[in-house]
Amino acid sequence: MTSIKDNIASIEVQISQACKNANRLTNEVILLAVSKTKPIDLIEQAYLAGQREFGESYVQESVEKIAKLTHLTDICWHFIGPIQSNKTRQIAENFSWVHSVDRIKIAKRLDGHRYGQDTPLSICLQVNISGETSKSGVTIEQLPELINFVENCENLKLRGLMAIPEKNAPAQAFSQMYKLFLALQEQHPDVDTLSMGMSADLEAAITAGSTMVRVGSAIFGQREYK
Numbered sequence: 001m002t003s004i005k006d007n008i009a010s011i012e013v014q015i016s017q018a019c020k021n022a023n024r025l026t027n028e029v030i031l032l033a034v035s036k037t038k039p040i041d042l043i044e045q046a047y048l049a050g051q052r053e054f055g056e057s058y059v060q061e062s063v064e065k066i067a068k069l070t071h072l073t074d075i076c077w078h079f080i081g082p083i084q085s086n087k088t089r090q091i092a093e094n095f096s097w098v099h100s101v102d103r104i105k106i107a108k109r110l111d112g113h114r115y116g117q118d119t120p121l122s123i124c125l126q127v128n129i130s131g132e133t134s135k136s137g138v139t140i141e142q143l144p145e146l147i148n149f150v151e152n153c154e155n156l157k158l159r160g161l162m163a164i165p166e167k168n169a170p171a172q173a174f175s176q177m178y179k180l181f182l183a184l185q186e187q188h189p190d191v192d193t194l195s196m197g198m199s200a201d202l203e204a205a206i207t208a209g210s211t212m213v214r215v216g217s218a219i220f221g222q223r224e225y226k
């Protein structure tokens with residue numbers, strides 16, 4: 001079995017190769033290690049290998065893990081899973097980033113629950129780029145209204161967009177996301193993140209302009225459930 005450290009090193013090579021092929025700089029793409037369902041000792045191994053950004057999808061599980069890893073003071077937690085409105089307090093209190101905001105109601109609750117903390121919550125808006133196949137994500141038509149809402153939330157900081165293109169999605173889906181990202185950046189110059197690409201499609205995502213890839217199984221191994 002290869003080690004977590006080796007897996008991260010090989011993903012970093014894949015990222016830099018994809019960047020080179022796309023005439024991009026390697027440091028334009030951040031690796032988010034998706035540790036959902038995985039135990040804290042594997043997260044610690046990744047941390048020791050230099051990894052700092054971690055993604056989680058399940059609130060109860062992640063809050064327990066975060067509480068056990070507070071000694072890793074510069075670790076950065078990103079929530080990337082579907083959001084139920086009764087979980088927004090725990091998300092706002094435990095995470096630095098949320099990638100999966102797809103409706104005003106959730107943004108409003110996260111903003112309220114973030115009140116009083118030192119830093120605003122970094123937000124990516126999840127866009128349903130592959131249409132009917134996924135129920136999560138705001139439609140392109142409803143995106144401007146959601147952007148406008150989040151921009152006006154005092155305790156949220158709009159960082160960019162997130163997408164989960166369907167399996168074997170055409171390159172066009174990835175490039176359409178990049179166009180939306182550029183348009184958003186034009187309106188809001190401090191937007192810096194296009195969260196797109198997972199273990200199986202990180203090259204296509206980087207080629208299209210992704211700035212953050214969310215990689216789980218290629219680092220931590222296949223998940224047994226979920």
Ligand SMILES: *Cc1c(COP(=O)(O)O)cnc(C)c1O
Pocket residue numbers: 034036057080081164198199200214215216217218
């Ligand atoms: C699980 C998950 C990932 C990681 O998927 P892998 O295929 O294991 O790399 C990325 N993004 C989201 C939103 C996820 O839920």
